Amino acid sequence: MNPTLTTPWQNLSSLAVETGNVHMRQLFEVDAQRAERYHVKACGILLDYSKNRINDDVMSQLLALTDACKLAVQRDAMFGGENFNNTEDRAVLHTALRYQGKGEIRVAGQDVLPEVRAVRERCYAFARCVRNGEWKGFDGQSISDVVNIGIGGSDLGPLMVCEALKPFASGPRVHFVSNVDSAHIVATLKHLNPATTLFVIASKTFTTIETLTNARSARQWLLDAVGGDESAVARHFVAVSTNREKVTAFGIDANNMFGFWDWVGGRYSLWSAIGLPVMLAIGPENFDELLVGAYEMDVHFRTAPSAENLPVLLALLGVWYVNFLGARSHVIAPYNQTLHRLPAFLQQLDMESNGKGVRRDGERIAYATGPVIWGEPGINGQHAYFQLLHQGTALIPVDFILALQQAGTLPNHQRTLAASCFAQSAALMRGKDADEVRAELTARGMPELDIPAAIPHRVFSGNRPSNTLLLDELSPRSLGSLIALYEHKVFVQGVIWDVNSFDQWGVELGKQLASGIEKVLAGETDASAYDASTRSLIELALGR
Ligand code: F6P
Numbered sequence: 001m002n003p004t005l006t007t008p009w010q011n012l013s014s015l016a017v018e019t020g021n022v023h024m025r026q027l028f029e030v031d032a033q034r035a036e037r038y039h040v041k042a043c044g045i046l047l048d049y050s051k052n053r054i055n056d057d058v059m060s061q062l063l064a065l066t067d068a069c070k071l072a073v074q075r076d077a078m079f080g081g082e083n084f085n086n087t088e089d090r091a092v093l094h095t096a097l098r099y100q101g102k103g104e105i106r107v108a109g110q111d112v113l114p115e116v117r118a119v120r121e122r123c124y125a126f127a128r129c130v131r132n133g134e135w136k137g138f139d140g141q142s143i144s145d146v147v148n149i150g151i152g153g154s155d156l157g158p159l160m161v162c163e164a165l166k167p168f169a170s171g172p173r174v175h176f177v178s179n180v181d182s183a184h185i186v187a188t189l190k191h192l193n194p195a196t197t198l199f200v201i202a203s204k205t206f207t208t209i210e211t212l213t214n215a216r217s218a219r220q221w222l223l224d225a226v227g228g229d230e231s232a233v234a235r236h237f238v239a240v241s242t243n244r245e246k247v248t249a250f251g252i253d254a255n256n257m258f259g260f261w262d263w264v265g266g267r268y269s270l271w272s273a274i275g276l277p278v279m280l281a282i283g284p285e286n287f288d289e290l291l292v293g294a295y296e297m298d299v300h301f302r303t304a305p306s307a308e309n310l311p312v313l314l315a316l317l318g319v320w321y322v323n324f325l326g327a328r329s330h331v332i333a334p335y336n337q338t339l340h341r342l343p344a345f346l347q348q349l350d351m352e353s354n355g356k357g358v359r360r361d362g363e364r365i366a367y368a369t370g371p372v373i374w375g376e377p378g379i380n381g382q383h384a385y386f387q388l389l390h391q392g393t394a395l396i397p398v399d400f401i402l403a404l405q406q407a408g409t410l411p412n413h414q415r416t417l418a419a420s421c422f423a424q425s426a427a428l429m430r431g432k433d434a435d436e437v438r439a440e441l442t443a444r445g446m447p448e449l450d451i452p453a454a455i456p457h458r459v460f461s462g463n464r465p466s467n468t469l470l471l472d473e474l475s476p477r478s479l480g481s482l483i484a485l486y487e488h489k490v491f492v493q494g495v496i497w498d499v500n501s502f503d504q505w506g507v508e509l510g511k512q513l514a515s516g517i518e519k520v521l522a523g524e525t526d527a528s529a530y531d532a533s534t535r536s537l538i539e540l541a542l543g544r
Helices: 007-019 024-030 056-068 071-079 094-098 113-131 156-164 182-189 209-225 230-236 244-250 273-282 284-303 310-324 342-354 386-391 411-430 434-443 448-458 476-497 505-521 532-541
Strands: 039-042 045-048 145-149 173-177 197-202 237-241 257-259 329-334 372-375 398-403 466-471
Touching: 007 056, 007 310, 024 411, 039 310, 045 310, 045 476, 056 071, 056 310, 056 476, 071 284, 071 476, 094 113, 094 284, 094 476, 113 257, 113 273, 113 284, 145 182, 145 209, 145 273, 156 173, 156 273, 156 342, 156 476, 173 182, 173 273, 182 209, 197 209, 197 230, 197 273, 209 230, 209 237, 209 505, 230 237, 237 244, 237 273, 244 257, 257 273, 273 284, 284 310, 284 476, 310 476, 329 342, 342 372, 342 476, 386 411, 398 411, 411 466, 434 448, 466 476, 505 532
Parallel strands: 145 173, 145 197, 197 237, 237 257, 329 372, 329 398, 398 466
Antiparallel strands: 039 045, 045 466
16 A cells, blocks of 8 residues: 555654754753653663654654554564565565464464474584584594675675674684675685585575575585595585575585575575574574574564554654655664674665565555665764764764673773764764854864854754664674564565565566676677677677
8 A cells, every 4th residue: 555645644744844854952952851752672672762853743643654554464464474475475484483482383374383493403403513523524624614605695694693793603713705706705715724614505596696606616626625526515515595406406415405495585584594604603502592582572573562662663763764854875883893794784684675666566656665774883984974974965864783781892992882872873963053163163262263164164963863772782682683673674664665575576687687698708699689888898898
């Protein structure tokens, strides 16, 4: 259904005109309770959303929008295993992968949980074997290094989690290769020993050209080290995929394959066997904690009233800016260094899910949908892109993310980190007006005559929105909750915009064209099918 036709949407359009530009400074001044009222805590994560351009009227209409768009019905449909991914006719059940309850989750009448648990146990058994040194390479040595070869959802999730949970790593070193530019795999393998290296070839479809190309090069690297002895492959290659046929056709024994299911989307797959590198790095017990944290967020999302529901609130605030106040991008600024790959992970999660231009029924959309998601660790961003957030012309909401405790932190560092994070959201919110700038410059002794010209450059308009997400600690459990929080945020926005958040047809055309162009570059066909620009680029690549 078209959300713009609902009453809350129309009310929000009016509210945007009436209140969308009221300065937050003023809102804080007149309401001593604002910070308390716009605070919610669940699953060890506190969301302070008071530094947003909202008031109770806006919030109540945003919340009404969830009813108008039948969020609860759609949420139950997804969790209940209905074919929620309508364009691929599949269920959407990454939540089943972390389910900790005693019930059943049925897809087409079949409880999927026994199989989910069985595959997980196989992964755990394998991870234990590698971690305790029982799994031997071709010359009897244990595994010291694991290289995950995958891309997109078969890379970003496990990579982000391995980085985030580095303080919990106690197994082999884990590396990730995704780019088909050989520089990536060459640099990764340079310092590794084939006798002690295990490759995890991760691909849901097992047809992804980048992954298969890297996997073939890895295989050759191993075979070169063993004089071409193919029997070494079984000790050094495992696959994670839904496609058994293609895995065996590639030369990986089905016994070395860990499966998952078509109802797990690539960007939602880190909870499945795609999490194998994480299990290898931090161990099954910590991986279990990650699942528990995600499950706790699932329960929160399903049961908490909308007004106290973290994913719902984050989603609604995003809709407010995108659809009513004209924001086209959204920054993710994690302050903890170990979360440095979170923005990249969220880019795929959010933009591949909600970067859509038609509704679920195929009707063209005339309102804005998923914003551009971008970011980098906040503290580095302060010395780079934050200038634009503070004084640029675009309205760009920010999510500040900070864990208050993290393993192995040095106290004085943590203090500076927290102070910087809090200072940035305060600065974005309050800004600095001309009078304040004048007073500062006068106090600093600037000649009175020079002050007028200096003021405009030093004024901060403020009124720039942000959420602050404070994690009690950075642990496997809280990370699980944080990731699930964003997954459900994306889901809620997809429901409001009425898009299918679980397909990704937009990535197909480029793949099709690349395979044709590769044939031209290989001299198998000519370039006549392509436009003049592409033809001339091909010619240049061919050195002609
Ligand atoms: O090209 C996009 C995409 O299909 C993503 O959706 C997916 O996560 C990624 O490629 C990798 O796909 P696969 O796991 O099948 O190799």
